Amino acid sequence: MSKEVGSLSIHSENIFPIIKKWLYSDHDIFIRELISNGCDAITKLKRLEGMGEIDLKGEKNFYVKVLLDKEKKTLTFLDNGLGMTQEEVKKYINQIAFSGAEDFIKKYKDKGEQDQIIGHFGLGFYSAFMVADVVEINTLSYQEGAVPVHWRCEGGTEFEMEEGTKSSRGTEIVLHIGEEGEEFLEEYTLRSVIEKYCSFMPYPIYLEDVHKEPEKDKDGNIIIKEPEALNNIQPLYLKRPNECTDEEYKEFYRETFKDFKEPLFWIHLNMDYPFNLKGILYFPRFSPVDMTEGQIKLYNSQVFVADNIKEVIPEFLLLLKGVIDCPDLPLNVSRSFLQNDGFAKKVSNYITKKVADKLNALYKNERENYEKYWEDIGHFIKYGILKDDKFYERIKDILIFKTTDSKYVTLEEYLERQKDQEEKNVFYTTDQTQQSQYIQMLKDNGIESLVLTHPMDAAFISFLEMKNNHVHFKRVDSDIADLLKDKEVQENKEEDRKIRESLEKLFKKISGKKDLKVQLENLKAKIPAMVVLSEDNRRMQELMERYQASGMENMSIPSEETLVLNKKHSLVQYMIAHVEEESELMNLLPKQIYDLAMLSHKQLSPEEMTEFIQRSNEILEKMVS
């Protein structure tokens, strides 16, 4: 066979249904496409005036109107932009995927700015057929002596075009809504879709129900109302940060997110080079009742693209609320495309850097406020650290931890006292009430504990240990006996060994735990006993519990529990003296000591608690009798 070279041909009858059905995943997008075509038409007209090609004679009232006619089942998109000549309809509408916007930009590229024009692919208009059986265009170009054009298409590959009747400049697209689009004949639905996609578009957008009875006053006179635009044509993020007041930022937040709790603070993003990006990111107040996710709305030249696009906005920032407008991103955002897109990654890195910069500035210049915000932003920062190593590197020095005295310290500040030691211990509590005894004992020894009660803290601690391998986090009830030892008391190792063995036998029997270890120490604390755990073993157990909760098979790990008895305490001394004895007191005392030690360590089971209360009453009765 001889070699052949040629161009591929497209069979329009087959490709058209594909465009209609699968071009966009959401049907409501036709509203965005037609309104943004209207806005583009106005922008182009103004641009032509700016370039001295036409004179609009001071005309200022530009708009896009959406007219709803339920009786005729039509939706009309009307604009007073530049309109189209017959030639232009032929070129831009009849040729699918030929964009007049691209053509316009190319034609005038040396004469002015290129941004602001939204259209790109030359496909958006055809999204009308996702909901309409028939689409008509009535248009009149701005050009001198232009003839109005009427165009009609029934959704196949045939169209009709003739001279029209439109007498004012601009374009009217009439959609005869079919069965698939009936929901869009409801004013409420239309309004919410326009608000979703078009709330920051650059020209006023009006919605009118042509059959709506006008409002009348009590004398039956029609109340004339100024039509109200559904959009904000000058969203705050477009202004320069130094021109915005705090009140304006708060109001923009309330209006955009319908959240009436004030945000904590915000970051105004404003970048022109190497890419164009504007936006505002708000740090919302954290409410444990209202755990709703944040919301980051992505726009392209003031046209809404989608919420929470993970490829552009780092996942951990999705806990924030904000608006980001990036005209350089393609409007038809396909996520799989963005995933591998270097540009999307650059945008994402820039946003992460800006957030880290803001947090660093707050820490340096307003530490008091930063500490105040920590309750609200701490979980977000921890999540960010776990998700993004670069973010960790940027903010590792400004991570703060709440102490049991409600103060805040950095890891460096906490470890300051241990600076000469090779191994550094960070004590923390996961439950300030339950673990209060341990916290107090450490405090009596001059050791402060950090409060780490969030479910995410387990992972956070492990992460910090991995990054700082000389630092070890230890829960307050971990093996702390060494720290609390009274080193001044002389020890008799051999004698202690024997006593310890007999006490261990006794407590193993009482607790029913054959793995229980007993340690005999001279403690500085005024308690008879405490239970301590191996930190690693406890973490392992908790990990297994989490695995099991997520449906994995049972892999229980035996607990490494140690009962530390304080040799200096009179009750322990009594037990030591009577350990071999079978008396009423020796039946009650060790059990009570064991339960009390357990009680300040964790909750007793219902049976253990019942037994403990009964025994306590018995002891009290004995004291009285």
Ligand SMILES: Nc1ncnc2c1ncn2[C@@H]1O[C@H](COP(=O)(O)OP(=O)(O)OP(=O)(O)O)[C@@H](O)[C@H]1O
């Ligand atoms: N309301 C309008 N007024 C004037 N020209 C219009 C209007 N609507 C569409 N056009 C012309 O038809 C062209 C094709 O429109 P279409 O919506 O299909 O594509 P686009 O806007 O260029 O790109 P995209 O597919 O990204 O929306 C436009 O570029 C424009 O030249």
